[in-house]
Amino acid sequence: MSGLRQRSRVVAISGGCGDIGQATGRRLLREGFRVILLDRAPQDAISSDLSGNEGLTYLYCDVTSNESVDSAFQKAVEIHGSLDVAIANAGMVANEPFLELDETNLRSTMEVNFFGAFRLAQRAARLMVKQPASEHGVRGKILFTGSWVQDMPFPLGTSYIASKAAVKMMAMVMAQELASEGVRVNLLAPGIVFAGLSKRLHDADPEFRDRVAAAIPLNEMQSAESVADAYAFLCSSDSDYMTGSSLLVDGGATLVKRS
Numbered sequence: 001m002s003g004l005r006q007r008s009r010v011v012a013i014s015g016g017c018g019d020i021g022q023a024t025g026r027r028l029l030r031e032g033f034r035v036i037l038l039d040r041a042p043q044d045a046i047s048s049d050l051s052g053n054e055g056l057t058y059l060y061c062d063v064t065s066n067e068s069v070d071s072a073f074q075k076a077v078e079i080h081g082s083l084d085v086a087i088a089n090a091g092m093v094a095n096e097p098f099l100e101l102d103e104t105n106l107r108s109t110m111e112v113n114f115f116g117a118f119r120l121a122q123r124a125a126r127l128m129v130k131q132p133a134s135e136h137g138v139r140g141k142i143l144f145t146g147s148w149v150q151d152m153p154f155p156l157g158t159s160y161i162a163s164k165a166a167v168k169m170m171a172m173v174m175a176q177e178l179a180s181e182g183v184r185v186n187l188l189a190p191g192i193v194f195a196g197l198s199k200r201l202h203d204a205d206p207e208f209r210d211r212v213a214a215a216i217p218l219n220e221m222q223s224a225e226s227v228a229d230a231y232a233f234l235c236s237s238d239s240d241y242m243t244g245s246s247l248l249v250d251g252g253a254t255l256v257k258r259s
């Protein structure tokens with residue numbers, strides 16, 4: 001991770017107060033980044049070990065609102081002057097059988113997971129194309145939290161899976177269009193994480209963890225820290241030659257365990 005330590009770079013993470021957002025923020029602070037956690041959740045959702053860190057900034061940001069995203073970006077630039085990495089990570093899930101799928105839930109899932117990611121990514125890209133390039137020609141990096149289900153069906157998941165599949169294709173088109181502008185665009189696809197959205201499913205059904213772990217070839221749910229580790233790589237200059245990629249870190253979940 002040598003590239004991470006060259007200078008204090010700035011990363012903004014939407015959904016930054018969530019479990020994966022905070023784990024990623026914690027890891028990137030250790031790597032010497034200045035970290036901006038963007039969330040519609042209040043600042044006191046940030047754990048105490050993080051909130052006192054001088055490299056950390058919290059900014060209110062609701063990704064369903066253009067005004068809110070604009071305002072957060074304006075403040076971020078006022079505070080830090082530039083933005084090296086933007087991670088579109090805010091997300092929600094509403095699982096339901098297809099026959100009963102409520103169009104309102106489908107729309108709100110797309111609004112947060114897809115349109116929210118779009119809003120963040122477009123603001124970041126517009127800012128980054130005007131920044132000076134690094135020695136590898138990089139003006140900025142835009143990353144998305146996808147999911148292992150972005151490429152495969154899973155029961156009850158229509159809204160969530162469709163939103164993540166849409167994000168993946170948007171990321172690829174962006175990567176193609178922005179390559180010549182020096183903006184790298186990649187996606188991290190975690191598996192089933194014992195944190196955040198899936199942890200809440202576990203809390204509602206304590207057997208969920210064992211049932212899910214039994215379906216994962218590596219036999220255990222993923223930690224938020226393993227997602228953060230992969231983000232540390234994608235944020236570093238070690239990934240400068242990557243664009244348009246989806247980095248799958250899922251314990252083999254997509255292989256589908258057969259025994």
Ligand SMILES: NC(=O)c1ccc[n+]([C@@H]2O[C@H](COP(=O)([O-])OP(=O)(O)OC[C@H]3O[C@@H](n4cnc5c(N)ncnc54)[C@H](O)[C@@H]3O)[C@@H](O)[C@H]2O)c1
Nearest residue numbers: 015017018019020040041062063089090091193196197198
């Ligand atoms: N937990 C998992 O198993 C898992 C697996 C793969 C991918 N993911 C993805 O990881 C990302 C983070 O999820 P998590 O598991 O940490 O869940 P989480 O609920 O802990 O975090 C999600 C965060 O997004 C924020 N958010 C929701 N709507 C928002 C909005 N309109 N504007 C701004 N912020 C908003 C929430 O306040 C929350 O802090 C999501 O994109 C999710 O789809 C999670």
